[in-house]
Amino acid sequence: MHPSRRAPRGETWRLPVNTRAHLPPGQEAESALPAALDEWRAAIGGAHVRTDPALLDQLGTATYPTDQRVAAAIYPGDRQQVRACLRIATRHKVPLYPVSTGKNWGYGSAAPVVDGCVVMPLSRMNRILDYDEEFAYVTVEPGVTQLQLHNYLIDRGARLFAGFTGSTPSASLIGNVLERGLGSGPYNDRFSHVCGFEVILATGEILHTGFTRYPGAVTGELHRWGVGPWLDGIFTQSNLGVVTRMTLWLTPMPGYVARFAFSVGESRSALDNTLNALRQLSLSGVLGSGFLFFNDLRILTTQQRYPWAEAGGRVPLPADLRRELRRRRGLGAWNGRGTIHAVDARHGAELRRIVTESLGPHVERLTFGEDDQLSQGNTSSPSVLDWCAPSESQLLMAYWRIRENEPADAETESGVGPGAGAGAGAGISHHSAPMDLDRDGCGLIWSCPVLPLNGRHVRVVVDTVERVTRSHGFEANIGLHASGERTAVATVILAYDRSVEGEDDRAMACYDVLEQQFSDLGYPPYRMSTRAMRSSLHANDDMSAVLRRLKNALDPAGILAPGRYVL
Ligand SMILES: Cc1cc2nc3c(=O)[nH]c(=O)nc-3n(C[C@H](O)[C@H](O)[C@H](O)COP(=O)(O)OP(=O)(O)OC[C@H]3O[C@@H](n4cnc5c(N)ncnc54)[C@H](O)[C@@H]3O)c2cc1C
Structure with a gap:
């Protein structure tokens, strides 16, 4: 690490957490609210301006404790209405918190960072505005969900797929990109494969990024940069504008695909060698679609659920029982999976040989599964749909410690074990009602440090997580996601039952220690929860002051999502 990037001696990277975040001075939300509500009703219709306590309570609820009250909720139906809503908020200095579908589970759901905001879900803006098979892209509004896009592509018999995330099928595409979320497939770094933002500022000004700002330009959906300064990045992980439109690039169905899975035992050298091999495979482009x-x-x-009976009601999971469950399920201490995307079977066989030679000596049970239907280009085959469909299977981990309100088929095969499919779509679960983590009292918060992809760093993070979670009564639930060719994002989850007395407090104490330790160790997060946004990362430059000036210029009344990403 470059010495100047280290925290100064005696200082830590992260400054302390405020117990409660307040609006910036000058915002008189409560007194200004009635007049703003009247104007919003006139602008977007009374039915779309809501103040019913049950709804506001729901919007202020996350998968961890929140004390922010939501003042109202407004649901604009198009860009002109968004613009009108923003202008009204600016005029009355009422803080507005835009969300796309508000399923930011584990990072704050739809709940604003500070108290007293009006939440503005963009779920009514759910049109797919443009689709081009030849150039493989789709242009969407913020309310378009993963499932909606999937069904749209299926209906058209498209030979294109979107690399969906492991979150709910009813999560948005745009909200996820704006968090710089991680999907699956070759475009798993989602923000790197989007362009043509339409952004509305708090002032009501409208920006179109890249070439989409030039009337008649025919490459607006195909080229990211445009000419001159490139602004898309400043509207991600920030609070500088409301994104009302975006183009997402889609991945052409490969001519050949082979998913592979493997496991790794507890030995340090096996872990180190496997991670080194994965890094080399990523750097050389063989694993262009990343790995998990x-x-x-x-x-x-x-x-499965927490084995309460076998554990005798004790938490965290005893080490011997953990080993026994691992044995029963045929799991390794670590379990990897990836996908080979190739032009044709011959190309695929060659890539498969390289993967086998690289990983084979270090891992156990390396298995490949080929999808014949996909190889034949049969996109109507159910197995192809499974391969790339958004799914609820990963959400089950949020119910791990929940004893009541369990989804009906809790034992649904998740498809993440050795030999199972890769990608978010593996193992679709079938529930009568979609899972809703906020509604079901699931406790869940993510801590996601970014680390160099090698054994030494992974072991530091894993040892930290094992130690900190155990001492707070939680399990060390860890995933590593390829993030580019050189780094991995460690997704650490604290999953608990919010209805158990004291559990919220214990989980937050554990989370704060994890975040602090990752910062001290030099592993900043890839993305922040609203709780983490209440503290700030120590930095060695003038960026914070410059960002503050940018915020003041683009949002002079400071009404847009105050506190988001510490801005
Ligand atoms: C089990 C589980 C698995 C998950 N797997 C993944 C995964 O694989 N990859 C991943 O990335 N995430 C994952 N998540 C986290 C999260 O659920 C997803 O990132 C989800 O897509 C975010 O919710 P959303 O799309 O509704 O975004 P929203 O909640 O609508 O948006 C997120 C934030 O972005 C801002 N924002 C949203 N829309 C706009 C807009 N139009 N203009 C300006 N600002 C806006 C808001 O501040 C908002 O709070 C997972 C969560 C769980 C519980």
């Missing part, structure tokens, strides 16, 4: 590397608990929690 899960510890035993990450998989167990999607396959």
Whole structure:
């Protein structure tokens, strides 16, 4: 690490957490609210301006404790209405918190960072505005969900797929990109494969990024940069504008695909060698669609509930029982999976040989599964749909410690074990009603440090998680996701039952220690929860002041999502 990037001696990277975040000075939300509500009703219709306490309570509820009250909710139906809503908010200095579908589970759901905001879900804006098979893209509004796009592509018999995330099928595409979320497939770094943002500022000004700002330009949906400064990035993980439109690039169906899975034992050298091999495969482009590397608990929690009876009611999971469950499920201490995308079977066989030679000596049970239907280009085959469909299977991990309100088929095969399919779509679960983590009292918060992809760093993070979670009464539930060719994002989950007295407090104490330790160790997060946004990362430059000036210029009344990403 470059010495100047280290925290100064005696200082930590992260400054302390505020117990409660307040609006910036000058915002008189409560007194200004009635007049703003009247104007919003006139602008978008009374039915779309809501103040019913049950709804506001729901919007302020996340998968961890929140004390922010939601003042109202407004649901604009198109860009002109968004613009009108923003202008009204600016005029009255009422803080507005836009969300796409508000399923930011584990990072804050739809709940604003600070108290007293009006939440503005964009779920009514759910049109797919443009689709081009030849150039493989789709242009969407913020309310378009993963499932909606999937069905749209299926209906058209498209030979294109979107690399969906492991979150709910009813999560948005745009909200996820704006968090710089991780999907699956070759475009798993989602923000790197989008362009043509339409952004409305708090002032009501409208920006179109890249070439979409030039009337008649025919490459607006095909080229990211445009000419001159490139602004798309400043509207991600920020609070500088409301994104009302975006183009997402889609991945052409490969001529050949082979999913592979493997497991790794507890030996340090096996872990180091496997991670080195995965890095080399990523750097050389063989694993262009990334990989997932899960510890035993990450998989167990999607396959079963906490074994309360066997554990004699004790938490965290005793080490011997953990080993026994691992044995029963045929899992390794670590379990990897990836997908080979190739032009044709011959190309695929060659890539498969390279993967086998690289990983084979270090891992156990390396298995490949080929999808013949896909190889034949039969996109109507159910197996192809499974391969790329959004799914609820990963959500089961949020119910791990829940004893009541369990989804009906809790034992649904999650498809994440060795030999199972890769990608978010593996193992579709079937529930009569979609899972809703906020509604069901699931406790869940993510801590997601970014680390260099090698054994030494992974072991530091894993040892930290094992130690900190155990001492707070939780399980070390860890996934590693390739993030580019050189780094991995460790997705650490604290999953608990919010209805158990004291559990919220214990989980937050554990989370704060994890975040602090990752920062101290030099592993900043890839994305922040609203709780983490209440503290700030120590930095060695003038960026914070510059960002503050940018915020003041683009949002002079400071009404847009105050506190989001500490801005
Ligand atoms: C079990 C589980 C698995 C998950 N798997 C993944 C995964 O694989 N990859 C991943 O990335 N995430 C994952 N998540 C996290 C999360 O659920 C997803 O990222 C989800 O897509 C975010 O919710 P959303 O799309 O509704 O975004 P929203 O909640 O609507 O948006 C997120 C934030 O972005 C801002 N925002 C949203 N829309 C706009 C807009 N139009 N203009 C300006 N600002 C806006 C808001 O501040 C909002 O709070 C997972 C969560 C769980 C519980």
